[in-house]
Amino acid sequence: MADIAVDIAELANRRRLCVRASLSRRHLIERLFRAGGLTAIVIALGLVATLFGMMASKGAPAFMQATLSLDVTFDPAVITVAPPPARAAGQSEADYRAAMLVWQRQVTLANWSAIVETAVRNAAPPGFEIDRRGALALVETNERHRLRDMFVADPGLLGQTVRVDMLASANTDNWLKGTINRALPDSRQQLSRQTRTLADTLLAEGKIRFAFAWHLFTNTDSRSAPAAAGLAGAFVGSLYMMLIVIALAVPIGVASAIYLEEFAPRHRVTDLIEVNINNLAAVPSIVFGLLGAAVFIRYFGLPMSAPVVGGLVLTLMTLPTIIIATRSALRAVPLSLRQAALAVGASPTQTVFHHVLPVTFPAILTSAIIGVAQALGETAPLLLIGMNAFVASIPATPFDQSSALPAQIYLWQGNENRNFFEARTSAAIMVLLGLMITLNALAIFLRTRLERRV
Amino acid sequence: MTVSIPPDNTGAPHAPVSASAAGPAYGETVRTPDTVPRDVRLRARHVDVFYGDKQALFDVSLDIPEKAVTSLIGPSGCGKTTFLRCVNRMNDTIEDCRVTGEITLDGQNIYDPSLDVVELRSRVGMVFQKPNPFPKSVYENVAYGPRIHGLARSRAELEDIVVASLRRAGLWEEVKDRLREPGTGLSGGQQQRLCIARAIAVSPEVILMDEPCSALDPIATAVIEELIDELRLLYTIIIVTHSMQQAARVSQRTAFFHLGRLVEEGPTEVILRHPQAKKTQDYITGRIG
């Protein structure tokens, strides 16, 4: 016995030496490992910062756009049209509209470019030489349509001079912001030398200033007038889709989660549904796009590029997420609560609807909001159902052609006027990210708020 | 491997000594010294432990005798496990846990910043409440400690350590044909002995056991208790137990904790048969606990 005791003491001694010898190496490895982990976190956080920083720095300038304040004269010598038709007694609505259209066409045929040109020349310093194209290149092309619309809305403007804020063209905006290399030779500049000089002069005189780009939110997409392109159509398209997702995915998702978690007997079929839902959650989104194209558009004959199809596709895509989240929320409700309800004679259905659901409400709400936020940013399936088509109007119903926020971003990033649309796209991304962050913050806020009360 | 058990040197009748008369003058603890003097290399002095704002241990001072089993008893939540985990600084792994006072091993404060916790834990091994073999083979479980500390220079040496540890833990005969099978496949009692073997493989000087039998059936418990009794000849053992019977069966000295305070300590015989403090009496007779 004593031998063993001696043996042990000796072993302990040896161990002490071995451990001492290994310590510095092991602590070095420990420090390296820890540094590796810290590096990984710094990388991950740095990436978030880079991404947001890049979007913000590129996108922020797009929110302020070069705007000209010009005195516009609605010159009767240029606008030579008859007064607008009045609705005669007994005239059908259709006939009146036709007459109105004829008049409006005449108004459109007036030389609005000349009016814009004159306004620009009047703003230029006395004696400044500039040709017609050069003067017009300063102002975005949609502004002459805006002048026409102003006149159609108020024919009394004829002969008057009004101060109008007009958007500078995208090229002017680029030049003034320096998003285009100002040192490039004339041959490679989009604007003539005169136009560039005039733009600089007007900016110095305060007749051009950078104003907040409200039209980014109120205008629809535009190809001919890139500076006036806005997100309104995409907003409404996305809004329709989100409403559809909220109206369909949330109730259906919660209902099926309730069924699967609370009522479904455990057998093959429910196992199958379970595996199926888990797999659906991981099916690539583009496959849902294919489903939408084949089933909703080709088989059911729903229109291409319509928010209703987008909404349905996103609904199917969001369902598994909501089902899984709701189920885990339901699972977290302690058995004792159910047993307490059942013990006083409530039926299983009453137990679920009166006792279990109210407790899980915050969690379900949160998962629903997060699911909707996810659907809001989804792009790939929309491309396959034609929502990346160019649409220059706000959809009146979910069945009309429309774009959506992410699809609009996709369209803009591919625009040929790179210099201008890089900022524009970043701005749209900022808007999209802002919406998503708001939704997520709302989810977090509601969860903390409601959970405290329950 | 069998080890003959020498006569218990605490068996002699005790003359109850009151703390004020003979005990050292620290703390409010009632202390009864051993009749046979023992070496003491592990001492705790004025140990306070806080979890955040909550104090879990109050001014605990305790000497742990060499090559003997000391059991810590008391109702649940009394701080006995907390004290145990202080001895190899396992409390470090708990966030916002703070320890003051000092615990010395061979005269060195183990909470001294210059002390390496890795080295400390290689000297003070630990066996946990629930058997926790790693999800590796039986062999790899035992070889783990020697491997990380670099105790074996060759594969043969490592194998020797593993076999010796398994023998010492009384597990060798049962697992010698299953060394490559997962340690998690053993029975509960075998798993716990595997964990003991794993701790022994590092040749620690002190072994801490945190209710090692609480998850086991009575037969497995008896086997482990027998093993502890054998191991006490080689190692200094501290065991936390909720069972006074177990304390009586395996330990030579006993410390009774209550509400974070060390109420009484002394030879097991004294604590369980002739407790001096009122609280100890209440606990022994089942009035508190």
Place this chain on the structure above:
Amino acid sequence: MIPLLVAALLLVLMGIAYTQGFSRSRAIAATGVRLHSRPAYHGSLVAIRCLLPALLVLGLWVLFGPGMTRAFIVAQLPPDVAALDEPAFLTAVRRIEAIASGFGVAGQVQPYEAAAGEAVRRFHTFALLVVMAAAAGVGILGLLAALRRISPTLRARNKVESVVRVLLLACSALAILTTVGIVVSLFNEAFRFFSFVAPADFFFGTVWNPGFATTGTAAIGEYGLLPLLWGTVMIAIIAMLVAIPVGLMTAIYLSQYASARLRNVAKPIVEVLAGIPTIVYGFFALVTVGPFLSDTGAAIGLDIRATSALTAGLVMGIMIIPFVSSLSDDIMRQVPLSLRDGSLGLGATESETIRRVLLPAALPGIVGALLLAISRAIGETMIVVLAAGNSPVLRFNPAEPVSTITVTIVNQLTGDADFAGPQSLVAFALGLTLFVMTLLLNMVALYIVRRFREQYE
């Protein structure tokens, strides 16, 4: 207007039915008899039995109504108009519909048009009245029948509850229906594609060069999957090379080392990466990462294209980091704390404990998580559409542009709705390939993860 009327009718019916059922059962209860179900359930049951037949009638009208209206209009047309060719005929019908709606038409109204318009208008009114009356009639019949069945022993609650359950079941069946829809539509269109191109040429072809749809059927082009598959795999590999170390180390640091404060700040921020739409990553790759890589390459003498497998893979890796880290974090959390204690108690350092005990114990689960991440990388679309360069050629240099399955699906299908030729149908064959690949990965991954969870439960 009409939908509002119908909704109002249904609401009124429902209200009447509910109150009738409620008061009838309440009246029975007032006589001292003990009802099986509370009056509210009786009311609901009566409402259900009243609404179902009414909805049935309305549903039939929605299905067959337009056809009947159309037939009526056609019957009003004079024979010479009915014999017109398709577009002129449709114009005539549309004019009559416009007159009937009261909006009127521009131009001269033919006498027959006015007459037909008037007839159609009357038909509309008549049909609406008939349908509403029929719906209300059957609804009331159902209501009366249901009322008569109210008795103390009627298990109204159970019946209402089983209706609720059937509704719930129908909702969860929608998930199955979606899968069936995916499988059927993909198979259906893919089979049509394989009638143009032999499956072997598709699956083992090394050249991707589809002809343009407008050049006719003579040259349908070559549809070899392998260049796309390789592009997909290469990008997924690059993405995982980025995501695995960063994601795993992030998870390890946050779960094992970080203080509670750092964890509470860093974890949500990393998860922000997961919520960013993929189009944003694509744009990031296109305007920031691509040029950066290409400039860096030029600086050290490497020829790296701005849109390449490397760019797309790198950014996709960034996208997957939070996915890997939060899944691994979940998995490592499942490993019992006692294993960590056991290892630390033996004197192992933290990193030894992590590398030698925790990671091996969590390995199966982490492998499952990584498979899920790979499946996500394979199915990711927008990043590769914008940043991979869209060059469907078999290349092994990651600095060159490539194309992937998802990119090609988008290219082949965008803006085409009739799916007549192999040019657009191939998208479905590609989609099927993608679906099967990700499905297999997911099934294996989910199986592994589930087995892993059970091990520690």
